[in-house]
Amino acid sequence: MRTIKLIIQYDGTAYCGWQEQPNGPSIQETVELALAKILGQRVRVQSSGRTDAGVHALAMPAVFKTESGIPLKAFVDGVNSHLPDDIAIQSAEEVPECFRIIGGAVAKTYRYTVYNHHVRSPLCRRTSWHVRQTLDLAKMREAARHFIGEHDFSAFKGRNCSAVTSIRRIDEVNIQRNGHLITIDVTGGGFLKNMVRIMAGTLVDIGRHRFEPEHIVLLFEQPERRLGGVTAPAQGLYLLNVQYPAENHSEY
Amino acid sequence: MRTIKLIIQYDGTAYCGWQEQPNGPSIQETVELALAKILGQRVRVQSSGRTDAGVHALAMPAVFKTESGIPLKAFVDGVNSHLPDDIAIQSAEEVPECFRIIGGAVAKTYRYTVYNHHVRSPLCRRTSWHVRQTLDLAKMREAARHFIGEHDFSAFKGRNCSAVTSIRRIDEVNIQRNGHLITIDVTGGGFLKNMVRIMAGTLVDIGRHRFEPEHIVLLFEQPERRLGGVTAPAQGLYLLNVQYPAENHSEY
Numbered sequence: 001m002r003t004i005k006l007i008i009q010y011d012g013t014a015y016c017g018w019q020e021q022p023n024g025p026s027i028q029e030t031v032e033l034a035l036a037k038i039l040g041q042r043v044r045v046q047s048s049g050r051t052d053a054g055v056h057a058l059a060m061p062a063v064f065k066t067e068s069g070i071p072l073k074a075f076v077d078g079v080n081s082h083l084p085d086d087i088a089i090q091s092a093e094e095v096p097e098c099f100r101i102i103g104g105a106v107a108k109t110y111r112y113t114v115y116n117h118h119v120r121s122p123l124c125r126r127t128s129w130h131v132r133q134t135l136d137l138a139k140m141r142e143a144a145r146h147f148i149g150e151h152d153f154s155a156f157k158g159r160n161c162s163a164v165t166s167i168r169r170i171d172e173v174n175i176q177r178n179g180h181l182i183t184i185d186v187t188g189g190g191f192l193k194n195m196v197r198i199m200a201g202t203l204v205d206i207g208r209h210r211f212e213p214e215h216i217v218l219l220f221e222q223p224e225r226r227l228g229g230v231t232a233p234a235q236g237l238y239l240l241n242v243q244y245p246a247e248n249h250s251e252y
Numbered sequence: 253m254r255t256i257k258l259i260i261q262y263d264g265t266a267y268c269g270w271q272e273q274p275n276g277p278s279i280q281e282t283v284e285l286a287l288a289k290i291l292g293q294r295v296r297v298q299s300s301g302r303t304d305a306g307v308h309a310l311a312m313p314a315v316f317k318t319e320s321g322i323p324l325k326a327f328v329d330g331v332n333s334h335l336p337d338d339i340a341i342q343s344a345e346e347v348p349e350c351f352r353i354i355g356g357a358v359a360k361t362y363r364y365t366v367y368n369h370h371v372r373s374p375l376c377r378r379t380s381w382h383v384r385q386t387l388d389l390a391k392m393r394e395a396a397r398h399f400i401g402e403h404d405f406s407a408f409k410g411r412n413c414s415a416v417t418s419i420r421r422i423d424e425v426n427i428q429r430n431g432h433l434i435t436i437d438v439t440g441g442g443f444l445k446n447m448v449r450i451m452a453g454t455l456v457d458i459g460r461h462r463f464e465p466e467h468i469v470l471l472f473e474q475p476e477r478r479l480g481g482v483t484a485p486a487q488g489l490y491l492l493n494v495q496y497p498a499e500n501h502s503e504y
Binding site for chain 2: 011076080086090
């Protein structure tokens with residue numbers, strides 16, 4: 001039995017998220033159906049994590065198992081020819097059977113993009129959150145430092161989050177402005193449901209002086225969702241990359 | 253009578269181009285109808301130039317005349333509230349009646365974007381041309397230098413171009429690679445129909461060694477369209493900016 005790791009890029013606009021849902025097509029189902037065209041049978045594709053409806057991924061890792069001996073190239077070019085234009089396999093590699101797509105990840109990086117201008121942008125509308133009021137980046141960066149380390153992120157999780165613990169580790173939060181675009185890059189050990197979107201929403205609320213930067217500290221001490229900032233909309237969020245310990249495998 | 257200059261941004265994907273056509277909605281018509289909601293009557297909006305079906309604009313200048321005394325802010329925020337989300341007025345300013353939107357421009361800059369990777373990108377599909385074969389940027393830059401100056405661009409114009417002369421001036425061609433994205437920025441006095449797309453297509457043909465860089469020189473000496481490169485697809489092209497002589501007006 002072979003274990004194949006895929007890297008998948010997608011524009012999440014038209015999907016209900018990674019995972020199958022009754023209310024629309026999922027990335028997972030769409031990938032599984034395209035893969036079935038190549039393999040001749042449906043297999044389960046397990047991703048490194050779920051993304052919400054409308055969230056994008058530059059590089060989502062996922063694995064499946066197969067007895068098929070077809071070359072790795074077929075899992076990229078072959079599967080892509082059966083996928084719609086908003087999803088594409090970027091690479092395929094064979095990994096050891098013991099490879100753990102969920103528990104094995106070392107770190108994940110998400111990017112949240114804000115379009116910060118008094119007028120909206122048609123060209124950035126699908127890939128950013130439009131915030132009219134000029135944001136105070138110095139305050140946002142001051143606040144971002146408080147996220148670093150291990151904390152109880154209960155104030156930063158979506159209502160129906162099913163995680164056993166809300167303790168998460170954040171390694172880095174990097175905020176940059178380029179013209180009207182502000183990017184918030186967050187790297188950490190793992191994330192709760194909606195966590196990056198609530199972190200971004202709270203940072204934006206601090207940038208528009210709704211809260212002081214120290215409000216983040218209070219949210220760790222008094223971890224209640226109602227005390228946090230808004231949940232930033234899905235279209236501004238991208239999964240950039242998931243890191244696994246370095247190994248050597250064949251890859252296409 | 254006031255003359256109002258607008259700067260308009262649009263995602264051209266859903267339109268037949270700037271100018272009204274029988275085969276689909278135009279940017280011009282859509283802007284005129286939104287403006288009519290504010291002015292109470294339809295006025296003609298004249299742009300700095302036309303863009304083809306599917307071509308985008310970061311900042312397209314356009315003017316209209318009106319007797320209305322309503323503030324400039326209404327031509328931005330008011331009109332935007334009547335525009336679909338793929339078009340937005342970025343700014344409005346009052347200019348002298350003698351302002352010439354077409355003849356008065358000093359230079360225009362277009363950007364053509366190529367996604368250069370063996371696998372397609374869902375996230376860049378609407379805004380770039382996917383070219384699989386790795387392009388030779390050194391050859392493309394060598395070729396780009398030949399465009400600078402005044403030349404007969406007959407080999408670089410679309411079949412139904414109605415321009416009186418094919419002589420055009422190119423000031424700068426700047427080619428950059430950032431990851432898998434290659435941008436070709438072209439600044440010049442004015443452009444023929446499809447000219448930037450044929451320039452980009454010919455540069456890409458040089459980057460994949462279909463032609464030598466000196467082929468550009470031959471295309472000026474023997475100006476025949478059939479000897480040039482492919483016409484790069486519309487979705488990779490953006491009008492970045494049109495320069496006018498500096499003046500002082502009130503602006504919103």
